[in-house]
Amino acid sequence: MLALAACSAGSPAGPAEGPPPGGDVTTPYPIDRGDDGPSTPGTYKGLWLRLVDNGTPKVTAVDGVVGVVCIGMSNSNQECTTFIQEVRAAWAAEVSPQVRVANCAVGGHAIERWNDPAYDAILWNDCVARKLAQAGIRADQARVLYHKAANQNTTGPNGARLPLHPDPASDYHAFQRNLSAFAARVRGKFPSVQAVYSSSRSYGGFSLGFSRGEPLSYEEGHALNGWLRDHPSADGIWHGWGPYLWAPACDSGVTNASGTCYVRADYVDDGVHPSDAGRAKIARLIHERFKREAWYRR
Numbered sequence: 001m002l003a004l005a006a007c008s009a010g011s012p013a014g015p016a017e018g019p020p021p022g023g024d025v026t027t028p029y030p031i032d033r034g035d036d037g038p039s040t041p042g043t044y045k046g047l048w049l050r051l052v053d054n055g056t057p058k059v060t061a062v063d064g065v066v067g068v069v070c071i072g073m074s075n076s077n078q079e080c081t082t083f084i085q086e087v088r089a090a091w092a093a094e095v096s097p098q099v100r101v102a103n104c105a106v107g108g109h110a111i112e113r114w115n116d117p118a119y120d121a122i123l124w125n126d127c128v129a130r131k132l133a134q135a136g137i138r139a140d141q142a143r144v145l146y147h148k149a150a151n152q153n154t155t156g157p158n159g160a161r162l163p164l165h166p167d168p169a170s171d172y173h174a175f176q177r178n179l180s181a182f183a184a185r186v187r188g189k190f191p192s193v194q195a196v197y198s199s200s201r202s203y204g205g206f207s208l209g210f211s212r213g214e215p216l217s218y219e220e221g222h223a224l225n226g227w228l229r230d231h232p233s234a235d236g237i238w239h240g241w242g243p244y245l246w247a248p249a250c251d252s253g254v255t256n257a258s259g260t261c262y263v264r265a266d267y268v269d270d271g272v273h274p275s276d277a278g279r280a281k282i283a284r285l286i287h288e289r290f291k292r293e294a295w296y297r298r
Contacts, residue, residue, distance in 0.1 A: 028218045030256040032244040047222045052229040057195035057238035059295040061098045067137035068144045074107035076148035083283040102135035110152035115181040124189045145196045154211045175223040183234040197242035200224045203262040206271035221246045243285035
């Protein structure tokens with residue numbers, strides 16, 4: 001099961017040992033590992049190697065249904081498709097019959113698009129008007145959002161990669177601003193939602209381009225972690241970690257707290273989108289995270 005190493009919101013745990021040698025390492029240590037030791041860095045550029053724990057949300061069924069809605073881009077769409085297939089088949093005996101899942105993630109539409117009203121018709125509105133009904137969910141039964149959150153725009157106007165943390169113009173800070181903008185839209189689009197579970201990108205080290213590479217993907221995990229620490233709720237909606245998906249390449253000898261690492265075969269040719277094996281790996285992490293919640297378990 002996915003282990004979520006906890007610390008109280010706003011109170012980082014563990015020794016402040018300084019950033020790992022070399023600064024912008026290509027294979028950073030996962031932020032959900034709590035087994036600090038002599039060879040484990042305590043921080044990454046001053047950012048703590050702990051996931052914040054915002055507790056357990058209150059999620060209640062409406063007429064016997066807890067609607068779960070997947071939000072995000074192409075990776076999320078593909079991974080949620082596999083998740084839904086397994087919830088209906090291999091995992092059916094483990095999942096409450098009240099849980100129904102709608103896949104509203106859309107390829108090519110990461111967080112900036114969900115924040116932009118110009119895209120509402122093909123994102124939020126199509127989700128509510130068409131995709132929820134296809135999944136057997138009424139709008140008032142949409143109680144949980146699963147958001148695989150990531151920046152769409154990780155390069156500047158000249159095509160160069162955005163600076164890394166702690167630069168104020170970094171992708172890290174842009175992502176936190178986008179998370180706040182997203183949270184501000186949720187209540188207006190899904191008035192009945194009680195909880196938003198968020199995940200950041202998985203490993204980007206196999207990407208053929210720097211716009212999805214490392215340590216960008218790793219730093220977005222830290223950005224989400226800091227944002228969740230500061231925003232355990234927004235507009236009365238609980239916000240917390242979904243599964244922590246980031247882990248290094250398996251040949252690093254390091255895993256995340258769930259024992260996960262990634263191999264090249266977990267991705268298709270571009271090194272960004274998941275293969276069937278990668279989809280299955282991430283769908284399993286979603287399932288194991290939700291199994292910690294009473295509303296999800298049978």
